[in-house]
Amino acid sequence: MREIITFIAISCALFALTQAQSYDDKRCKCICPSISSVTNSTETSHMARIMYITNVPPKQCNCDGVILPRIGRELQGKEQEFCPRCECKHENRNTGIIKVVVIIVIWVISILVIYMAFLIILDPLLNKRIKGSYQEHTNEDDEASTAGPMYHNMSLRGNVLNRVGHQQDKWKKQVKEQRRNIYDRHTMLN
């Protein structure tokens, strides 16, 4: 199970890295009030704002570097009044990581949903063995060690599938007990 997830994660990462980046990872975002607020023309609205997004180095991310080259002419020499009202922020992100993470999340959720559907629908049909009574689950290493010799024999005789099945049964028993504690007896996690 874990190997599969790791493999998928790696393959997704590789896939993500080979893709061309269609989005920039750096930006300088400046927000200013509309020019009319300083040019003494008719007052339009308090809420009107202009937003500029460019890709400049962090040091140039200010009014002089971003706003004035664009609209300096329209300001008619009122730069000194206009600039203090602008807010400029340089931001960074990493779309590669976002992409990989979101794809992994989608994968993990789909795998879990499929496995859940399998356990609910198919497993009762395939697996009609009668389960023994529950033994209180103990430490993982510990259980493996107390059942050491017997378990060893079995894995020699059986194959990998058998071992996986054994592990799965053990895990199912644990979950069943947890479910009993929480959902039926309400002794924990209320």
Add this chain to the structure above:
Amino acid sequence: MEKYPLKKAGTAVPQHSPSYQSVDKKYTNGNRATFVATPDEDMIDITTSGGGERTTRLGEDEDGTSHYSVSFGGMQENVDIPGIGQYDDFHTIDWQRDIARDRMRHRHIIKKKQDSLWNLIEGAHDAWSGWLCVLLVGLCTGMVAGGIDIGASWMTDLKFGICPQAFWLNREQCCWSSNETSFDSGNCSQWLTWPEMLGQSREGAGAYIISYLFYIVLALLFAALSASLVRMFAPYACGSGIPEIKTILSGFIIRGYLGKWTLIIKCVGLILSVSAGLSLGKEGPMVHIACAIGNILSYLFPKYGRNEAKKREILSASAAAGVSVAFGAPIGGVLFSLEEVSYYFPLKTLWRSFFCALIAAFILRSINPFGNEHSVLFYVEYNKPWIFFELIPFIGLGIIGGIIATIFIKANLYWCRYRKYSKLGQYPVTEVLVVTVLTAIIAYPNPYTRMNTSQLIYLLFSQCGISNSDDLCDYNRNFTNVNSAIEIAAAGPGVHKAIWLLILALILKLIMTIFTFGMKVPCGLFIPSLCLGAIVGRIVGIGMEQLAYTYSKNWLFSGECSTGDDCITPGLYAMVGAAAVLGGVTRMTVSLVVIMFELTGGVRYIVPLMAAAMASKWVGDALGRQGIYDAHIALNGYPFLDSKDEFQHTSLAADVMQPKRNETLSVITQDSMSVDDIEALLKETEHNGYPVVVSRESQYLVGFVLRRDLNLAIANAKRMADGICGQSIVLFTSGNPPQTLGPPPLKLKKILDMAPITITDQTPMETVVDMFRKLGLRQTLVTHNGRLLGVITKKDVLRHIKQMDNEDPNSVLFN
């Protein structure tokens, strides 16, 4: 990784069981024998039964160290019975024993260091393995937290629309490079809302209905997935996990609570339930996630993985890392671990926690999940001064926060108790679905509840600047004054509207959080309580601001506000209010203030935050005794002995001890019971440990043996050793039995704890409780005139405390 280092060590050093002082060889032999012999001879004077054997035994001892150290030493070095030193599910650990075990192991490694280069390397590895382990925990926690942050923010926005060019981006990231001059509610042409995807227009009644429906359906889908994944794969993943972590750190075993499946399902379920728009946060469960990572990684290092007391050092550090990534506050995380969750916190753990929190915060910061160069969405940077007079409203906020917190705790506890004992508890998934649908239906029309709670907190915390176009910042400002970019101004109609919406949001959030916290999905309550406080604070802040604007000539405000400056910052009030409610709910003080000031990066707000946190704690403590975590611990009956409470009753150890009058104490004699006798005793009684005495008549104490160890040792002996049968005498002495007829004896001295903590029956319970708390005992033996009288276990103490506080003593869980 080596699986049984102890076993291997045992084969390497046969027979010679080292004592605590075994490094120092001159101690072991000559000097020691006389020292030990003295108390033994005293005993011979008193007793006549069993004394004879003891003297012979003493003579036959190879090194004469019949002192308590042997038991631990023997446990470490000679035992090849697997599982000794582990604990069963729902048992309390014995800190003293585990720490002594570790000390023995450590001495053994130091002693062997000179032997060979390999041993030297092994010793070095052992020395740094603690730091390595917390380093790994920090790395993993940072990465997992980054993944959860990114996943949750993407999936939350999925309820509103999608970015068709790059589906993995959320709305803000999708509009990252869009250069559109209008930015109404953050939409841009790249981001398509669901009605647009279906070919409708962006605005209009039809589009609103479609958006509404999509919001509800997707919320329902996410919540259903979360609840059923939790139910199917890892029921332990539900809830916030902090009460359980507190209990586990205080020395309780819950197997599987920090396991792999719990970790996976908690992460995935957290993403899903946060995106479902439920009134819950992902910050509290981060602590659980970090602890699960710590537990899993500690198995890589046998020093920690196989010693429960040592493992708790790693878990404490992990809890610090969890808060560190949840709030981007490493120091706050360390203090949280110290103040709130940890039980046993030596300085060594403090430094490791510090390191672990640092690494985790660094990793999360480099992942940069929110694109704002910080590890939390609602990071704000403040540098505005506050007026001394403002302390009064801040303390007022603290009082309001305490009241809201008490209402929340009481109501939530009532609801959780109702869920526990009524039929409601039988429909966990249905409950989640109903709450989700209700939340979604009520939350969507109000823009403040519709948005992600973290975003709302950010909005409430932030200052009204030019970049903030929300209604909340609709002041009648004119932009003509050059000198000050933002000046104080009268509130516009937008602010009034926003306040009404915020009040509605406050009521809704409070009610929904009461019903949400405790549902069977992963859910934390840091974010909802921060949000409640921030709403209250912002409203109070706006009120203060308008007061200052209206009465700017008043003497109160005239000093700072006369120039027309924006002297009062509503965002700061929001922050203080948030701290107050969170402080009232969790009863944190120091760590809370540090977390809040790390969130804002402003040291100058420490005093307001402290004032609010203190006021809120006082009000909370006055109205209701417990914080939410302690209340949930009490509700579940976890065996948690709070080290903050004081025991004020005058009872004595004799009143608490088991057995009560008219009952007999089950004991094992040191050299006269057969295997059959012991097995019968194990079958008849359900105690978790048995005192070993010299003989039934004298009841002189020899040591204490655990049920689990006895079981394992007998089973092991029957399997391995020849000739052991039902009639074999079980020996807890190191010599040979006087009679040599019959089957060979079973020697179990190595599993005997020869240094049980004993008290006399007249010891006041105050002292006993203190011993349990400070030494982390699992049980203590009660003696009278040197004879064994009874046992006090942690459960007895907890029951006694409950009884004294007039609560139901049977509500204490398990052993």
